[in-house]
Each structure stands twice: as structure tokens, then as C-alpha cells.
Amino acid sequence: MSAQKRPFSVADYLYLEKHMRAFFVRLLNMLIGLVFYALGIVVTMQANVGYAPWEVFHAGLSGTIALSIGLISIIVGVVIVIIVTAMGEKLGLGTISNMLLIGIFVDIILIIDIIPQMESFIYGSMMLIVGLFTISIGSYFYIGSGFGAGPRDNLMVVLARKTKIPVGVCRSLIELTVTISGWFLGGMVGAGTVITVIGIGFCVQTTFKILKFDVTAIKHESLSDTFAFLTAKRNSGNENI
Secondary structure, three states, X not given: OOEEEOOOOHHHHHHHHHHHHHHHHHHHHHHHHHHHHHHHHXXXXXXXXXXXXXXXXXXXXXXXXXXXXXXXXXXXXXXXXXXXHHOOOOOOHHHHHHHHHHHHHHHHHHHHOOOOOOOOHHHHHHHHHHHHHHHHHHHHHHHHOOOOOOHHHHHHHHHHHHHOOOHHHHHHHHHHHHHHHHHHOOOOOOHHHHHHHHHHHHHHXXXXXXXXXXXXXXXXXXXXXXXXXXXXXXXXXXXXX
């Protein structure tokens, strides 16, 4: 008796086509989400009324060591990934993509200079809100793909798990820390920074409600899960004869 591989049947091809199509739709949604997220970040920066907390830190660090904001975002993401991995947090394809691609997309959008910088506080504030909603739409696509949370979200989650401090408090402490650090490094803190801290939750919640998106229902996939899916072979592909 020996095992002989049987030819792929029509059912096999249909099975693979169905699951691979679903995988690539999720992958496309993740990439669309990251582009929107990066666009939203640039819009909030060009509003010129004060950066969001992490952008204050990235901009301050960028000015200090003369690297682009996008590259700084990637470097900070790598450091955070190392920290959360050491603390036992699982990573997903979305975590790595978030870490690498948002910074690249931010740099590209800044280079092609398609978003004008506001000079008026009123118009800048309106533009800031538009940016926050753009980030929220990006979050909808990106989180909905189920490929895992970004490095900064993972940091919030792992701190909450390790310290038993509520997630909201952990997020506030992290954003306060990076804002103060970025300010000392020369990052722009202004009314927009306060608006972002207060308004981002409302924008995200409103966007998710309109799109009928329940973030708690998403089951995220780890890198090992994704790898197993891509390399898996159907048992029915082999047959003992």
C-alpha cells in the first residue's frame, strides 16, 4: 500500500478559489485601510493647529535626528513591536503592515504635496475633524480585515493586560507620555492636539456606528495562522491506494 497524490478535482479548485478570493479581499481591505489611515494622518498634520499625540512625538524626533516623519514612524513601530513581542503579545500581518506601510504612505503623500496647509484656525480645525474621520474610515477597513492590531494598539493592550489598568487609562497615559516627549523634542502641540485626544473616540465611534461595524466581533489572525493557511494542503489531495 502506498500513498499516491490524486489529481485536483473541480471541487478542489473551487475550494481553493473560494478561500483564496476571501483572503485577497481581506488583504485589499487592509491596504485600503492603511492608505486612508496615512491620508488621515497627513490631513491632521496639514490642518496646522497642533499634531495628534503620536505625530507630535514623530515630528519632534524627526526634527531632532533629521529623518523623515514616515521613517521615524516605522522605526518607532519596530521598537514597539520588539517590546510587545517580548511581553508575549502575538503579532499579525496587519501589525507588520501597519508598522511598515503607514510611514511609507505618509511620506509619499507629503512628497506629492496634494494636501494644502491651512493658515486659519477655523479652517484648520474643520480640516482636523475631516482627518480624524478619514483615520476612522481607515480603521474600519484595516481592523475589519482581521489581520491583527497595529503596534501602538498592541502596546495599549499589553500594558492593560500586564498592569490591570483599564484600557482607556492606558491609552491616555501612553498618549500623554508621547505628547510631552514630542513637545520637548520640538513637536507642534496646539489646540488640535487636545481636539484629537477628545475627538478621535467620537469620530471612530460615529464612523463604526454608521457602517454598522462591531469591532469586538472581529477575530484577529496571527502571523502563524496566516502562514498555516497559505501553506496548508487539503487532506483530500492525497489518497491511499
